[in-house]
Amino acid sequence: xxxxxxxxxxxxxxxxxxxxxxxxxxxxxxxxxxxxxxxxxxxxxxxxxxxxxxxxxxxxxxxxxxxxxxxxxxxxxxxxxxxxxxxxxxxxxxxxxxxxxxxxxxxxxxxxxxxxxxxxxxxxxxxxxxxxxxxxxxxxxxxxxxxxxxxxxxxxxxxxxxxxxxxxxxxxxxxxxxxxxxxxxxxxxxxxxxxxxxxxxxxxxxxxxxxxxxxxxxxxxxxxxxxxxxxxxxxxxxxxxxxxxxxxxxxxxxxxxxxxxxxxxxxxxxxxxxxxxxxxxxxxxxxxxxxxxxxxxxxxxx
Amino acid sequence: xxxxxxxxxxxxxxxxxxxxxxxxxxxxxxxxxxxxxxxxxxxxxxxxxxxxxxxxxxxxxxxxxxxxxxxxxxxxxxxxxxxxxxxxxxxxxxxxxxxxxxxxxxxxxxxxxxxxxxxxxxxxxxxxxxxxxxxxxxxxxxxxxxxxxxxxxxxxxxxxxxxxxxxxxxxxxxxxxxxxxxxxxxxxxxxxxxxxxxxxxxxxxxxxxxxxxxxxxxxxxxxxxxxxxxxxxxxxxxxxxxxxxxxxxxxxxxxxxxxxxxxxxxxxxxxxxxxxxxxxxxxxxxxxxxxxxxxxxxxxxxxxxxxxxxxxxxxxxxxxxxxxxxxxxxxxxxxxxxxxxxxxxxxxxxxxxxxxxxxxxxxxxxxxxxxxxxxxxxxxxxxxxxxxxxxxxxxxxxxxxxxxxxxxxxxxxxxxxxxxxxxxxxxxxxxxxxxxxxxxxxxxxxxxxxxxxxxxxxxxxxxxxxxxxxxxxxxxxxxxxxxxxxxxxxx
Numbered sequence: 001x002x003x004x005x006x007x008x009x010x011x012x013x014x015x016x017x018x019x020x021x022x023x024x025x026x027x028x029x030x031x032x033x034x035x036x037x038x039x040x041x042x043x044x045x046x047x048x049x050x051x052x053x054x055x056x057x058x059x060x061x062x063x064x065x066x067x068x069x070x071x072x073x074x075x076x077x078x079x080x081x082x083x084x085x086x087x088x089x090x091x092x093x094x095x096x097x098x099x100x101x102x103x104x105x106x107x108x109x110x111x112x113x114x115x116x117x118x119x120x121x122x123x124x125x126x127x128x129x130x131x132x133x134x135x136x137x138x139x140x141x142x143x144x145x146x147x148x149x150x151x152x153x154x155x156x157x158x159x160x161x162x163x164x165x166x167x168x169x170x171x172x173x174x175x176x177x178x179x180x181x182x183x184x185x186x187x188x189x190x191x192x193x194x195x196x197x198x199x200x201x202x203x204x205x206x207x208x209x210x211x212x213x214x215x216x217x218x219x220x221x222x223x224x225x226x227x228x229x230x231x232x233x234x235x236x237x238x239x240x241x242x243x244x245x246x247x248x249x250x251x252x253x254x255x256x257x258x259x260x261x262x263x264x265x266x267x268x269x270x271x272x273x274x275x276x277x278x279x280x281x282x283x284x285x286x287x288x289x290x291x292x293x294x295x296x297x298x299x300x301x302x
Numbered sequence: 303x304x305x306x307x308x309x310x311x312x313x314x315x316x317x318x319x320x321x322x323x324x325x326x327x328x329x330x331x332x333x334x335x336x337x338x339x340x341x342x343x344x345x346x347x348x349x350x351x352x353x354x355x356x357x358x359x360x361x362x363x364x365x366x367x368x369x370x371x372x373x374x375x376x377x378x379x380x381x382x383x384x385x386x387x388x389x390x391x392x393x394x395x396x397x398x399x400x401x402x403x404x405x406x407x408x409x410x411x412x413x414x415x416x417x418x419x420x421x422x423x424x425x426x427x428x429x430x431x432x433x434x435x436x437x438x439x440x441x442x443x444x445x446x447x448x449x450x451x452x453x454x455x456x457x458x459x460x461x462x463x464x465x466x467x468x469x470x471x472x473x474x475x476x477x478x479x480x481x482x483x484x485x486x487x488x489x490x491x492x493x494x495x496x497x498x499x500x501x502x503x504x505x506x507x508x509x510x511x512x513x514x515x516x517x518x519x520x521x522x523x524x525x526x527x528x529x530x531x532x533x534x535x536x537x538x539x540x541x542x543x544x545x546x547x548x549x550x551x552x553x554x555x556x557x558x559x560x561x562x563x564x565x566x567x568x569x570x571x572x573x574x575x576x577x578x579x580x581x582x583x584x585x586x587x588x589x590x591x592x593x594x595x596x597x598x599x600x601x602x603x604x605x606x607x608x609x610x611x612x613x614x615x616x617x618x619x620x621x622x623x624x625x626x627x628x629x630x631x632x633x634x635x636x637x638x639x640x641x642x643x644x645x646x647x648x649x650x651x652x653x654x655x656x657x658x659x660x661x662x663x664x665x666x667x668x669x670x671x672x673x674x675x676x677x678x679x680x681x682x683x684x685x686x687x688x689x690x691x692x693x694x695x696x697x698x699x700x701x702x703x704x705x706x707x708x709x710x711x712x713x714x715x716x717x718x719x720x721x722x723x724x725x726x727x728x729x730x731x732x733x734x735x736x737x738x739x740x741x742x743x744x745x746x747x748x749x750x751x752x753x754x755x756x757x758x759x760x761x762x763x764x765x766x767x768x769x770x771x772x773x774x775x776x777x778x779x780x781x782x783x784x785x786x787x788x789x790x791x792x793x
Contacts, residue, residue, distance in 0.1 A: 156414060159413060159417065160410075163407045163413035164399075164400070164405050164407030164408045164413070164420070164424055164427075165407060165408045165410060165413040166413075167400055168408050170389075170391065171389040171400055174389050174391055175387050175389055175390075177338075177371070177387065178383075178387040178388075178389065179389075180370065180371040180372045180375070181336070181375050181380055181464075181467075182372075182375055182380075182400065182401045182464075182467045183372050183375035183376040183401075183468070184372055184408070185370070192410045195410075
């Protein structure tokens with residue numbers, strides 16, 4: 001039972017992460033790899049602060065610091081679009097990863113200013129969050145916390161996507177010039193999307209760190225973003241409007257493989273293989289879809 | 303330097319016609335006046351009801367937020383494009399509603415935290431948008447998506463959207479291009495209503511075909527030539543149009559003087575085909591029997607069960623020039639693309655020099671001599687003019703030598719069209735030349751070049767397609783004739 005709760009909590013965390021990324025990737029049409037940075041910042045803020053601060057203020061600090069870092073990507077997006085934003089965000093991700101790996105001084109205690117991340121050794125032994133004096137030690141208690149955050153995250157995501165703001169972000173994705181001519185600033189819209197996404201990323205990162213109790217530079221690796229991208233894209237592939245489906249499928253799939261009596265070494269490979277196949281499928285579907293989309297001038301003579 | 307010391311003034315409720323030869327800078331001027339390009343020097347002042355907005359280009363290298371397209375739009379200057387640019391994934395009413403300024407629901411924090419207020423203002427906004435649409439009689443389209451609209455409807459929605467965005471001055475780039483006679487009427491009625499009754503100022507850029515139609519309605523005419531802008535009165539321009547050379551259909555008829563036989567026959571669904579035949583005994587080049595048109599699975603023309611009776615059948619001989627005149631939505635573009643192999647044909651036969659083209663792919667047909675010039679997207683923007691002609695294995699004509707090293711994407715719309723047209727008409731391989739609205743965007747000088755070249759190859763045949771009942775009228779300025787000749791050389 002605990003195992004099931006554990007899996008459900010992981011699915012919940014990835015739901016939050018996919019909503020944030022869906023705003024960037026699907027609503028605003030930006031292919032950004034810096035999303036992993038926000039996840040990592042959230043995780044490290046939790047790791048460094050959990051022994052000093054109550055959970056909710058810590059949550060705010062995590063979201064605020066990720067949003068502040070989101071400004072860096074926002075500045076990038078001010079001048080860069082499309083492929084160039086992709087490359088720029090890749091650079092950001094690399095910077096954060098190497099910071100996490102190299103902000104280390106073995107002589108100093110982990111978490112101190114000169115040994116902030118403890119490098120590749122990571123920050124182990126993190127306690128579970130305590131809310132109103134109750135430490136959420138059990139999987140069920142922790143799942144309840146994740147469920148609450150998921151519900152709040154879902155409301156935020158829904159409110160944004162189905163608001164006039166979501167509409168104009170989507171329109172500006174489809175035709176930036178036309179949106180600008182209506183007096184909307186596509187750049188400001190992109191900045192807003194990135195800042196909100198940074199908040200989602202940090203939330204996911206903090207919950208992740210709280211669940212595993214251990215943070216190391218792996219939280220900032222590229223494959224984290226790729227996995228989230230795969231979830232958002234899988235939901236597209238399955239024809240679902242909500243990325244939840246993608247998160248559920250991609251988390252549950254490898255876990256189900258355990259019951260298929262595959263050894264864990266195989267299961268990990270099968271997981272990567274599944275991501276790869278899904279991404280190819282998504283690329284195929286989205287390519288044929290965009291080929292079916294009628295460009296305005298082609299529609300003229302129907 | 304494109305412009306030197308251009309000054310102009312737009313008063314409320316004015317309808318202004320902006321004209322000029324190809325590459326005279328019409329689009330550039332439009333882009334500067336709507337914030338899409340920055341001028342090197344000078345200023346633009348907009349006297350609004352409440353505030354005065356001033357954009358000074360000289361001021362500094364720092365781009366002020368006012369001199370962006372969105373800044374201009376907020377100040378009340380809007381524009382349309384030649385392509386329509388409605389948002390394809392949203393309904394018509396959303397397309398209009400999204401244009402409203404200062405929506406609380408478009409601010410991130412209000413969208414998150416002030417749900418009630420946002421919902422209220424959004425429903426008000428939707429109601430206003432519907433009211434605007436019903437004023438122009440299009441409220442029935444509110445829930446449709448842009449791709450289900452006709453061209454004329456789309457153009458009107460784009461105008462309504464600009465009005466909802468608070469436009470006081472509206473720049474329209476070729477609002478009548480590609481429209482059939484009903485579409486032209488609807489769009490003109492809307493523009494006139496906005497100008498006369500709501501005090502909107504409209505600046506229209508049009509190519510020559512529509513200028514005679516617009517002249518009686520315009521208050522002022524701006525004429526661009528050699529980097530200068532001349533402000534003229536419509537009556538003065540009317541007098542300048544001394545010589546009105548005949549439209550292309552009349553031009554086909556006049557070929558009888560050169561020994562051509564002229565005939566005109568109806569096609570299914572209200573289209574007409576005009577054929578000027580050089581030699582009735584010449585070999586047949588293109589033979590079409592019972593062709594039915596369909597696109598993306600939707601049938602456009604003809605019943606595949608009775609192709610012989612309902613489909614298109616025609617045959618063209620060497621030296622023939624045929625022109626299909628059809629209403630919007632008839633399938634002109636689809637017909638030409640079906641012949642060229644870009645759209646699969648399921649019924650009917652297409653024969654080129656007696657060979658069936660049914661199993662031929664688009665590139666095989668092109669090698670066999672079926673050349674298509676599409677009405678849009680026909681250019682290679684990153685290639686130079688010289689490279690385009692080398693790619694087409696066609697000698698570069700002398701008149702294009704001055705621009706042989708310029709990238710096609712950097713040329714003006716009219717020049718691009720001329721490059722594409724000459725590339726096709728001078729091709730030594732073309733047996734059948736399929737031209738979709740080829741004379742769009744061309745000025746009189748370029749039109750004459752094109753007409754001469756249409757006659758030059760006695761072995762090829764030509765099939766043109768244009769919207770119904772739009773007569774091409776060529777204007778000549780009596781006192782500027784030498785100047786236009788000079789421009790020909792630049793082209």
